Amino acid sequence: MAARRPILSPFALWLLLLCGLAVPGMYLLVRQSGLDACPTGLNNDVAWGLYIGQFTFLAGVAASGVVFLLPFHFHGDERFRAFLLPGEYLALGAVIAACLFLLADLGQPARIWNILLHPNPGSIIFWDTLILPGYVLLLLAAARIRRHWREYGAPPPFWHKGLLTLSILWALALHTVTAFLYAGLAARGFWLSSVLAARFLASALCSGPALLLLICFAGRRVFRFSPDPEAVGLILKLIAYSMGLNLFFFSLNCFSVFYSQMPALTAPYAALTALSGIPAWCAGLGIVSFLLLAFPAGRAHPVLMPLALVLLLFSLWLDKGYLLLPGGFALTPLGQTAAYSPTLTEACISLSIYAVGAILVSLGLLNCPIPQPAAPGNPDRRNGIPERRRRCCPGRQKRAGQDGNY
Amino acid sequence: MSLSRRRFLLLASSALATPPAAAAGGQYLAAPGALSAGRWALVMDTRRLARPELRESIINACHAFHNVLSRPGPRQMAWIRQQDFSSVFTDQVPPVMPAELSSRKILILCNHCANPPCVRVCPTGAAFLREDGIVGMDFHRCIGCRYCMAACPFGARSFNFEKPRLAAVHPAFPPRTRGVVEKCTFCAERLAAGLPPLCVEVSEGAIVFGDLQDPSSPVSALLTENFSLRRKPELGTQPGVYYIL
Numbered sequence: 001m002a003a004r005r006p007i008l009s010p011f012a013l014w015l016l017l018l019c020g021l022a023v024p025g026m027y028l029l030v031r032q033s034g035l036d037a038c039p040t041g042l043n044n045d046v047a048w049g050l051y052i053g054q055f056t057f058l059a060g061v062a063a064s065g066v067v068f069l070l071p072f073h074f075h076g077d078e079r080f081r082a083f084l085l086p087g088e089y090l091a092l093g094a095v096i097a098a099c100l101f102l103l104a105d106l107g108q109p110a111r112i113w114n115i116l117l118h119p120n121p122g123s124i125i126f127w128d129t130l131i132l133p134g135y136v137l138l139l140l141a142a143a144r145i146r147r148h149w150r151e152y153g154a155p156p157p158f159w160h161k162g163l164l165t166l167s168i169l170w171a172l173a174l175h176t177v178t179a180f181l182y183a184g185l186a187a188r189g190f191w192l193s194s195v196l197a198a199r200f201l202a203s204a205l206c207s208g209p210a211l212l213l214l215i216c217f218a219g220r221r222v223f224r225f226s227p228d229p230e231a232v233g234l235i236l237k238l239i240a241y242s243m244g245l246n247l248f249f250f251s252l253n254c255f256s257v258f259y260s261q262m263p264a265l266t267a268p269y270a271a272l273t274a275l276s277g278i279p280a281w282c283a284g285l286g287i288v289s290f291l292l293l294a295f296p297a298g299r300a301h302p303v304l305m306p307l308a309l310v311l312l313l314f315s316l317w318l319d320k321g322y323l324l325l326p327g328g329f330a331l332t333p334l335g336q337t338a339a340y341s342p343t344l345t346e347a348c349i350s351l352s353i354y355a356v357g358a359i360l361v362s363l364g365l366l367n368c369p370i371p372q373p374a375a376p377g378n379p380d381r382r383n384g385i386p387e388r389r390r391r392c393c394p395g396r397q398k399r400a401g402q403d404g405n406y
Numbered sequence: 407m408s409l410s411r412r413r414f415l416l417l418a419s420s421a422l423a424t425p426p427a428a429a430a431g432g433q434y435l436a437a438p439g440a441l442s443a444g445r446w447a448l449v450m451d452t453r454r455l456a457r458p459e460l461r462e463s464i465i466n467a468c469h470a471f472h473n474v475l476s477r478p479g480p481r482q483m484a485w486i487r488q489q490d491f492s493s494v495f496t497d498q499v500p501p502v503m504p505a506e507l508s509s510r511k512i513l514i515l516c517n518h519c520a521n522p523p524c525v526r527v528c529p530t531g532a533a534f535l536r537e538d539g540i541v542g543m544d545f546h547r548c549i550g551c552r553y554c555m556a557a558c559p560f561g562a563r564s565f566n567f568e569k570p571r572l573a574a575v576h577p578a579f580p581p582r583t584r585g586v587v588e589k590c591t592f593c594a595e596r597l598a599a600g601l602p603p604l605c606v607e608v609s610e611g612a613i614v615f616g617d618l619q620d621p622s623s624p625v626s627a628l629l630t631e632n633f634s635l636r637r638k639p640e641l642g643t644q645p646g647v648y649y650i651l
Contacts, residue, residue, distance in 0.1 A: 040567075042565075042567070043479075043480035043481045043567070044480065044481055044482065044483075044555070044561075044563075044564050044565060045480060045561070047552040047555035047556050047565065048552060048556060105551070105552075106549055106550050106551055106585070107548075107549065107550015107551070107552070107565065107566070107584070107585025107586055107587075108548065108549050108550045108583075108585040108586060109549075111530075111547070111548075111549040111550075112549055114529075114530040114532070114547055114549055115529045115530055115549065117530075118530045118531045118532075118547060119529075119530075120528060120529055120530065120531050122526050122527075123526070123527050123528055123529040123553070124527065124553075125527070125529035125551055125553055126529045129529065133422070134422065137415075137418070137419060137422070141415065144411075144415075181553075185523065185527075185556060185557050186523060186559060186641045186642070186643075187523065187556070187557055187558060187559035187641070188556060263497070264497075328556065329556075332561055333496075333558065333559050333560050333561035334489060334493040334494070334496065334561055335492070335493055335496040336493070338480075
């Protein structure tokens with residue numbers, strides 16, 4: 001007797017869970033803009049908090065989503081083909097969630113068009129407002145070309161490489177501009193460092209691919225995705241190098257701060273570390289995960305490697321999402337220490353925005369079948385469209401069979 | 407008319423690239439009888455502000471006039487407030503100094519910098535620099551992003567975290583809405599009516615206001631006779647508020 005099929009597939013359950021997370025937070029978010037007592041931990045000393053931190057972290061994830069375009073399109077490295085679409089969908093989900101975090105943080109979200117009606121090109125927020133939707137459009141255009149190419153076998157338009165180059169440059173600009181949001185403020189010694197943008201890019205180049213690999217491992221069953229082990233190895237090396245650079249840049253910053261001993265630079269660090277022990281944990285986790293990934297034995301280990309990725313992501317999230325903002329505001333302009341801890345409402349809303357991003361990424365991954373490498377002895381390299389869909393969608397199967405690309 | 411997807415994308419992207427139509431530039435004319443200056447500046451003679459009652463009366467007058475809800479706590483709104491010498495002049499505190507000075511409370515407000523970081527970072531121009539040196543605030547254009555609060559090195563700005571609930575509303579200066587940033591405006595609306603800022607008026611002569619570019623103005627006279635300090639001069643914002651100690 002055949003086993004009964006469950007009513008809901010694991011994927012549907014996952015989506016339901018995400019919706020369950022998203023809905024209450026969205027409700028709270030709508031209420032937040034109507035409530036008199038704004039339920040955040042922010043105050044007049046700590047102007048930005050959890051939301052802007054998540055925006056910064058997600059901008060990094062979004063920027064690194066297109067990192068595999070480079071080896072695939074410009075160096076013809078076929079091994080990265082399987083990661084192109086997931087990367088773009090991850091970037092899309094992340095950049096939309098980042099926009100939602102920015103909106104959630106505004107005191108008067110309905111007035112957001114004032115940024116375009118009365119533009120001030122000297123303001124970094126103005127550039128962020130242009131770059132974020134532009135990135136969404138670029139990603140959608142790239143995905144469109146790719147799908148067209150895959151489904152109809154139509155050759156890509158002649159300008160597609162230009163578009164892809166633009167999207168890579170755009171991604172770098174996106175995160176550089178995010179760093180400029182902080183790195184140009186004379187009032188905040190904690191952020192006032194030219195190495196901040198470089199550090200942001202380095203940490204982005206490890207956070208996005210690490211998240212992507214974890215998604216691929218976790219969703220192996222759902223998406224029937226078995227990435228090329230060689231490509232996984234290369235990506236792990238990329239993550240290790242980027243994390244190494246991130247730690248190196250951080251130490252460069254620390255040298256300038258603590259060797260110069262300028263109070264304007266050292267005092268924020270003192271204030272932040274006086275408030276909690278989390279900075280030490282963040283640095284420790286970062287170093288441990290880097291060491292685990294730096295050695296071949298760690299990268300090859302079936303348990304240590306995913307664990308290292310989780311630790312790495314957590315330390316990067318602590319760095320950008322949790323400590324960067326309170327660090328900048330830990331020392332008030334009057335030289336006092338200002339503590340910030342997010343409220344439950346803030347945490348719920350953040351979680352729900354993450355859930356919205358995760359829904360987008362999940363639907364994207366489900367919608368776009370990911371090519372599987374040919375099994376040994378099986379010459380058929382058909383697109384990796386799940387069997388189920390091939391059966392129920394013969395037309396698609398036919399089209400898909402026309403070429404093995406995308 | 408059918409719009410192909412390709413054409414839609416083309417149109418959408420070109421619409422995005424079109425520069426947004428800026429508001430047509432009009433011209434503001436000064437009201438007859440308005441006070442004007444090349445560079446407004448405020449000099450605070452802290453020696454004459456030693457009496458706590460005088461400082462309190464200045465703070466209360468300002469906040470009552472401008473409908474500032476000044477409730478104690480980390481979300482306290484303040485256009486003008488009093489702090490210790492060491493908090494005001496954070497980088498200029500000698501290890502040994504007169505006890506009277508170190509315990510002296512000093513009034514702080516927006517410095518109306520000549521090179522204001524808040525104006526530089528404001529994405530909408532809600533914070534703007536006037537030709538007479540006043541850093542103005544358009545409470546109706548502010549989107550509440552609080553970038554100016556991150557950029558201000560003096561902590562001069564307050565955010566309306568909640569809808570102001572005032573016991574009595576002073577009708578001449580409407581209360582702000584929730585979700586916008588506010589700060590001292592050097593009483594620009596009073597200057598337009600030919601009146602000095604309110605803090606100057608109630609300070610019994612301890613606060614002097616005038617044109618720094620006019621050598622015969624009271625601020626110029628006071629600053630040539632007395633050595634003065636400005637807050638955080640090393641940041642290059644060029645504050646317009648001077649302190650005589």
